[in-house]
Amino acid sequence: MGVPLYQAKAEFFRTLGHPARIRILELLAERDHAVHELLEQIAIEPSNLSQQLAVLRRTSMVVSRRQGGQVVYSISVPEVRDLLLAARTILVGLAEAQAEFEDDLIVTRD
Amino acid sequence: MGVPLYQAKAEFFRTLGHPARIRILELLAERDHAVHELLEQIAIEPSNLSQQLAVLRRTSMVVSRRQGGQVVYSISVPEVRDLLLAARTILVGLAEAQAEFEDDLIVTRD
DNA sequence: ACAAGACTTGAAAAAGTCTTCAATCCATCA
DNA sequence: TGATGGATTGAAGACTTTTTCAAGTCTTGT
Numbered sequence: 001m002g003v004p005l006y007q008a009k010a011e012f013f014r015t016l017g018h019p020a021r022i023r024i025l026e027l028l029a030e031r032d033h034a035v036h037e038l039l040e041q042i043a044i045e046p047s048n049l050s051q052q053l054a055v056l057r058r059t060s061m062v063v064s065r066r067q068g069g070q071v072v073y074s075i076s077v078p079e080v081r082d083l084l085l086a087a088r089t090i091l092v093g094l095a096e097a098q099a100e101f102e103d104d105l106i107v108t109r110d
Numbered sequence: 111m112g113v114p115l116y117q118a119k120a121e122f123f124r125t126l127g128h129p130a131r132i133r134i135l136e137l138l139a140e141r142d143h144a145v146h147e148l149l150e151q152i153a154i155e156p157s158n159l160s161q162q163l164a165v166l167r168r169t170s171m172v173v174s175r176r177q178g179g180q181v182v183y184s185i186s187v188p189e190v191r192d193l194l195l196a197a198r199t200i201l202v203g204l205a206e207a208q209a210e211f212e213d214d215l216i217v218t219r220d
Numbered sequence: 221a222c223a224a225g226a227c228t229t230g231a232a233a234a235a236g237t238c239t240t241c242a243a244t245c246c247a248t249c250a
Numbered sequence: 251t252g253a254t255g256g257a258t259t260g261a262a263g264a265c266t267t268t269t270t271c272a273a274g275t276c277t278t279g280t
Contacts, residue, residue, distance in 0.1 A: 002205075006132045009197045014127030018238085019120040026116065035257060048239060050258050060204055069247050069256060076207075079200050083193065087119045090189050094170055095112075097186075128268085145227060158269060160228050165267095179277050180226060221280100228275075235268070244259070250252090 015059045016083070020044050020052045026084060028062060028075040035071050125169045126193070130154050130162045136194060138172060138185040145181050 002008075016022065023042045027033050033041075039049055053073065056062040063076045075081075112118075126132065133152045137143050143151075149159055163183065166172040173186045185191075 004129075005198065005201070006136065007129045008201050009194065010127050010129040010132050012197055012201060013123045013132075014237095017120050017124030017127045019114075019117045022116045022120050022123075036255090039256095045240070046257070047241080047259085051238080051240095054258080060208070066246085066257095071257060077200055077204065079196065079203070083196055083200075084119065086189065086193055086196065087122055088115065090187055090193075091115070091118050091122060093189070094187065098170070124267095146225090149226095155270075156227070157229085157271080161268080161270095164228080176227095176276080181228090223278105223280080225278085226276085229273085231271090233268105233270085235266100237264105237266070239262100239264080241262090242260095245257080247254105247256090249254085 012059070015055060015061060016080075018052065018055075020049065021056060022084070024049075024052060024056065024073075025061070025075060025080055028073055029078070029081040029084070032072050032074045034067070035073065038073070122169070125165060125171060126190075128162065128165075130159065131166060132194070134159075134162060134166065134183075135171070135185060135190055138183055139188070139191040139194070142182050142184045144177070145183065148183070 003011075016025070020042055024038060027038060027041055035046075035049065035053070038053075039046060042049065044052075053062065053064070057064065061075070061077055061080065062073050064071050064073050066072075126135070130152055134148060137148060137151055145156075145159065145163070148163075149156060152159065154162075163172065163174070167174065171185070171187050171190065172183050174181050174183050176182075
């Protein structure tokens with residue numbers, strides 16, 4: 001038997017827990033990108049990008065192939081797209097709840 | 111204007127990126143739990159549990175209320191349940207792909 | 221008022237992650 | 251072959267998170 005599922009889940013979410021990796025996955029969810037294309041979209045140094053790509057590769061969330069002089073990445077888990085959308089929905093919901101609470105504070109003040 | 115959305119997403123996923131926090135959310139997704147009840151289910155020291163609950167509270171993923179001598183926690187973002195299910199599906203998919211690849215290795219060997 | 225159970229806090233040490241740098245690899249083109 | 255553009259690697263240092271400990275709060279029952 002392997003690792004408990006709750007631990008695998010934690011590792012999986014931790015992999016998503018970095019702004020550059022989120023950007024990478026969002027871009028790859030649209031279409032495959034060469035590394036230099038990712039580099040144009042994400043404000044980060046080349047070697048840092050490589051390190052983040054390596055993290056995603058190790059967890060099998062992306063795969064790379066060499067195409068002549070460049071390396072092209074694709075997402076290997078398209079379902080991640082749904083996860084990113086779900087997160088967006090939740091975050092917007094939390095932000096709204098927060099704003100409401102702040103309104104209450106103002107309305108209720110004194 | 112606030113934080114870029116991709117950064118908020120990363121923070122959100124980082125919050126999910128810990129085994130104890132996953133367990134807590136799974137238990138709270140079922141029903142509210144007092145801290146001592148969580149403690150029975152999760153192999154962790156009381157003060158560590160408190161620290162993890164504090165992380166979830168800071169990010170507004172759970173709320174607590176005192177009920178006499180004990181403190182009861184509830185999930186404030188029920189949609190997290192879907193996220194945990196989606197992660198399970200993805201992980202099972204990845205594990206299967208992995209297993210297939212290993213079969214290939216064996217079949218192809220020599 | 222005191223003791224006991226339930227929980228939280230702050231702070232220090234341990235463990236883990238992120239960023240950056242220099243070195244390297246690999247394919248193409250002059 | 252040597253130079254160039256594109257990408258990766260390993261390792262060091264900075265930074266963050268996790269764990270643990272001792273001390274403290276709050277509520278109930280005696």
